[in-house]
Amino acid sequence: MSTVMKIENIEANIGDKKILKGLNLELEPGKVHAIMGPNGAGKSTLSKTIVGHYDVEVTGGDITYKGKSIVDMEPEERALEGIFLSFQHPVEIPGVNNAYFLRTALNAKRKHEGKEELNAAEFLREMKKHLEMLGMKSDMISRNLNEGFSGGEKKRNEILQMLILEPEVIILDEIDSGLDIDALRQVSEGINKMKDGKRTFLVITHYSRILDYIEPDYIHVLKEGKVIKTAGPELVPYLEEHGYDGIKED
C-alpha cells in the first residue's frame, strides 16, 4: 500500500498525561479513513498531534507526510504543505472579517506555491460558487470569523475553508457534532466534492451517523491511545451493534 502519511509508534502527552501510547497508522492516498473509538481513546489528541497543536508534546515516534517528518514543523508549515484540520469547536475571533481571513489564508498558500495572490474581486468570484453549494448566505463572509455563528454555520465555515484551500490530507474532527440533518447533508456534500481520488480524509467520529454520508474505505478503532483494529466499512454495523468493548486487538 502506498502511503501519504505514516504515523509510527507515536507517543504524545497533554500536560502530564500520556494520551497516545505508541500509535501506528498509515493513510492511503485518495482514501477515506475513519477513526472511531470511545471517549478518551485519544481521537482528538491524534488530530492535534498531526497538526502541531501547542497542547501536545510528542515524546516518541514519528509522523511522516509525503516521506518527510513533520513533528518538528510549525503548524502553519504543515498547513501550507497541505494538511487541514476541521476543528470540532472552531474559535470565534471578533474583529477579524471572515472574507479577509479566508483571502489571507488562501494567499498565504498561493504564495507558498509560487502563485500570484488573488485580489478581492477575484477572491469573491471564487468564493461565490462554494457558498451556494454549502447553502451559506453571502453575508456570512462579511461577518466576523465564527462570531455569533450557530454550530452548523461554524462547521459549514470550516468546510468552506477546506474547499478554498484545497488541502491534500483532510482531518475532520467530529464534523457531525451539532449538525441537524439538512446541515449534515450540505456539509457532507462539500466533503464529497473534494473526494477526487487524490485527497485523503481522516474522519474522526464517535458515532457512525456521518459514515452514512461519507463512505469510508477503512475503519480504524482507537482505544487507550492505540489503533487496535483496522478493517473495511463492514466493521461499522458490528460496532453499532456491539460497541467498542467487543473489539479485539489485531
Add this chain to the structure above:
Amino acid sequence: MNLITLKNKNAQEVATLLDIKERNAIVKKFSTLGLPHKMTEEYHYFDVEKLLDVDYKTLNYVPKSIEEGDQIEIVDGVVTTAPKGLRVYPEICENIDMEHFDSLYYLGHLLSPRVIKIDVDGDAHVEILHKYTQSHALIHYRIEITNQANRHVTIYENFETDEITNTLVLYGYDMHIAKDSTLRMVRLQTMSHKRYSMIASHRVEVAKNAGVVLKNFDFGGDQALQLLKVDLEEYAHADAGHLLYLNEDSKRGTASQIIHKGEYSSSKQIAKNILDGQARGIFDALIRVKDSAKYTKAEQDSKTILLHEKAYMASKPQLEIYIDELEASHGSTTGQLDEKQIFYLQSRGISHIEARKILVIAFANTLIETIKDTRHQERIKNAFEEVFYASHKG
C-alpha cells in the same frame, strides 16, 4: 513659564503669579486642589511633575480673523479657519464646573479665560483640526461647545504637528449638551515620539434625555492624559470609549468621573488597550451614582493586551453607588493574545507573527467598528495599522 512655581501656593500667591485680578472663585478652587503631583489620585500613574517642571516658552494668543474653510482649524490655540455658517468666536467662559476633580481644569480656565466658543446650530458634522507648530512651548486653550435642543451633532477631532519637540499642550472642552439632543465626538490622535505631551481636561454636561458619545483613538507616543468629567441628568446617556495603542516608553490614558445625577440615566465606558515596549496605559475611571439617580444603568469595562513583558496597564474601574435601585457592572482584564485564536490562524497557513498582527488589529477593530461613518472608520483603521505595522515590521 514654569508651572511648578504654582506648587503649594495659596490663592493670593497663585493670582499674583498668574497676574489675575478677577475670577477669585476659580483661583481659590485651583489652589485648594493644588497643582497635581505623584500622589494626586488621577495623576498617580502619570509623570505629571516632570511635565510641569519645565521652562516653557509662552505664546501670545491674539485672535485672528477667521478664514472660511472646510473645518475648524486651531493653530497653537488660535482659530484660523472655520466652515461657513458655524459660529466660532472667542468669549469669556462663564459656565465653569465648580465641582471638577482636576485642578488643571481650573488652571486651564485661568490661563485661557477667553475660550474658543463654538455654537452648533441644527444638525451638523464638524471637523476640528488642532495644529501645533512651536517647540518647547506651553500651548494652552479651551473650547466651549453648545448645541441646540433636539439636534444631533458629530465632531471629528484630529491633530497635526510640525517638526516640533518637547511642547506641552493644556487644552480641554466644556460641552453643554442640550436636552433631547446628541453629540458624538470622535478623536484621533496619532503622533511621533517626543513631539508633544498633552493634558486634556474636559467637562461634559448632558441635559435631560440627551446623549453624548465620546470615542478616543489614541495611537500616540510620549505622554498624554485625558481627564474627563461627565454629568448626566435624568434619562441622559453617555457612551465613552478609548482605544490605546502605545509603544516605547509612552504613558497615556484616561482618568474619568461619570456622575449619574438624574433618574434613568445610563452610561457605558469601554477601554481597549494594546501596550507594547515599556509603555504604560492608564484607565482610572469612576462611575458615581448619586442618591437622586434611581434606575441608573452603568457599565464599565477595560480590556488590555500586553505585547511585551515590560508593558504595564494601570486599570482602575470604580463604582461609587448611593442607591439600591440600579444595574451596574464593571470589570478589567489584562492578558496576552489568545493562544487558541493564534493556533486557529496558524492552522490555516498564516505565520505566527502575522497571526499576532491580525489578532491585535481585530482587538482594535471591535472599537473602531463602532464608528458608523465608513470614511472615518477607514481613516482610523488605516491610522492604527500604519502605527502598528511601523513598529512590527517583518
